[in-house]
Amino acid sequence: PTVTLTSTSFSRESRKTSKVKVCSTLQEVFSFIVLTVSDHRLDGIIVGTVAKLSTWPQARAGIEVDLVASETGLAIWSGRVQVDAAQQLTREHLQRWLDDTRAEHAATESAEVWLMSPRRFSQFAAAQVADLF
Numbered sequence: 001p002t003v004t005l006t007s008t009s010f011s012r013e014s015r016k017t018s019k020v021k022v023c024s025t026l027q028e029v030f031s032f033i034v035l036t037v038s039d040h041r042l043d044g045i046i047v048g049t050v051a052k053l054s055t056w057p058q059a060r061a062g063i064e065v066d067l068v069a070s071e072t073g074l075a076i077w078s079g080r081v082q083v084d085a086a087q088q089l090t091r092e093h094l095q096r097w098l099d100d101t102r103a104e105h106a107a108t109e110s111a112e113v114w115l116m117s118p119r120r121f122s123q124f125a126a127a128q129v130a131d132l133f
Contacts, residue, residue: 037070044069044076051080055118058086061125079132083125085115094124101127 023029037045045068052062060083067077083090095111114120 042070052082053118053122055121058084059115059118059121060084060086061122063125063129065129077133079129081125081128081132083121083128085121091115093128097124097127 021028021032023032033045036042047066047068049064050062051064052060054060062080062082064080065078066075068074069076083093085091091111094114098111098114109120114124
């Protein structure tokens with residue numbers, strides 16, 4: 001299996017730079033992380049994992065995010081969210097989230113569209129993780 005890693009940094013001039021590395025061994029993953037941390041003198045790094053993603057028959061997503069201290073390598077914050085379109089509670093949270101954060105692109109889309117679209121449903125799941133911060 002391969003893992004694609006991306007590091008993105010922002011300079012004071014608001015320029016975004018990204019590095020992408022495709023890793024096939026765990027050693028390559030760790031090397032990329034260590035180099036990224038040292039290159040940018042970071043205090044921590046955010047590691048995100050899509051633990052579950054299913055689009056049929058009902059959308060399901062599980063997202064895990066850890067804030068890892070670069071000095072110790074230990075997670076100092078963790079957030080995990082699992083959302084399932086078949087559950088009424090998820091549907092209610094999605095509708096509330098859409099009502100509260102109605103962006104321009106979502107203004108004309110119903111919650112049903114968000115429940116059927118893998119991209120939209122993943123955006124909702126990611127926003128739920130972000131709300132945990």
